[in-house]
Amino acid sequence: MLELLDKNKLPKHIAIIMDGNGRWAKERGKDRLYGHQHGVLSVRDVVEGCAEIGIQYLTLYAFSTENWNRPENEVNALMELLVSTIRKEAETLQKNGVRLNVIGDIDTLPKQCIEELHEAIEMTSQNTRLNLVLALSYSAKWEILQACKKIANDVKNDTLHLDQINDNTFKQYLTTVNIPDPELLIRTSGEYRISNFLLYQIAYAELYFTNTHWPDFRKENLVEALLNYQNRERRFGKISEQLK
Numbered sequence: 001m002l003e004l005l006d007k008n009k010l011p012k013h014i015a016i017i018m019d020g021n022g023r024w025a026k027e028r029g030k031d032r033l034y035g036h037q038h039g040v041l042s043v044r045d046v047v048e049g050c051a052e053i054g055i056q057y058l059t060l061y062a063f064s065t066e067n068w069n070r071p072e073n074e075v076n077a078l079m080e081l082l083v084s085t086i087r088k089e090a091e092t093l094q095k096n097g098v099r100l101n102v103i104g105d106i107d108t109l110p111k112q113c114i115e116e117l118h119e120a121i122e123m124t125s126q127n128t129r130l131n132l133v134l135a136l137s138y139s140a141k142w143e144i145l146q147a148c149k150k151i152a153n154d155v156k157n158d159t160l161h162l163d164q165i166n167d168n169t170f171k172q173y174l175t176t177v178n179i180p181d182p183e184l185l186i187r188t189s190g191e192y193r194i195s196n197f198l199l200y201q202i203a204y205a206e207l208y209f210t211n212t213h214w215p216d217f218r219k220e221n222l223v224e225a226l227l228n229y230q231n232r233e234r235r236f237g238k239i240s241e242q243l244k
């Protein structure tokens with residue numbers, strides 16, 4: 001299936017809202033953690049797929065600001081899963097040229113989680129094949145508000161002038177600084193929502209929704225999403241004839 005892809009029409013950046021772990025587990029009479037554990041296998045497969053296909057940036061919505069409101073045992077289990085996954089997979093990321101990064105209010109994560117992440121980020125910092133960005137304790141409203149506060153502060157301190165605030169300068173204050181905007185946003189599990197993810201950055205992203213639950217999502221599903229993306233006409237406000 002990979003050979004069906006047009007290598008000249010690949011998105012640089014794919015963002016994914018990984019949804020449906022809980023429902024996937026419930027359908028099997030298992031607890032939600034079982035779904036998250038299987039979700040990790042999908043993360044593995046999709047990261048590998050992106051590296052093979054030649055995608056430069058992959059951002060995964062792994063834990064939202066709102067996810068802190070889930071039952072305490074699920075939050076703890078997710079944090080433990082995150083720590084153990086990073087620990088287990090860091091070496092593989094390194095071997096495969098994957099650079100790890102995180103966006104979000106990272107200071108709110110458990111100490112052990114922060115340490116594990118820092119270690120893996122540091123270890124993989126020279127890699128250039130694929131940038132894997134984990135959105136953790138992330139929400140777009142939080143991100144935009146913290147950007148506004150920093151901008152207000154810089155204006156107050158005279159290090160930024162009002163006239164200098166434009167799309168490019170604003171982006172410097174977002175957590176995704178230096179990361180190109182995603183051209184393709186995928187959400188699994190049949191929900192048609194953005195759920196506070198990358199609101200500023202997806203202004204012109206193509207949206208792709210699939211009923212597949214995240215633990216069933218594999219490279220083949222990624223290729224399917226990419227084929228769908230490659231068949232779309234991206235007009236950016238222009239008309240068809242202007243694109244030719």
Ligand code: FPP
Pocket residue numbers: 018019020021022023024032036037039040043060061062063064067078081082085086134214
């Ligand atoms: C959404 O499914 C999934 C999450 C909130 C957690 C995603 C986490 C993982 C896939 C594992 C850890 C990730 C990494 C990067 C190591 P849901 O629980 O909302 O499912 P539901 O809507 O069916 O209840």
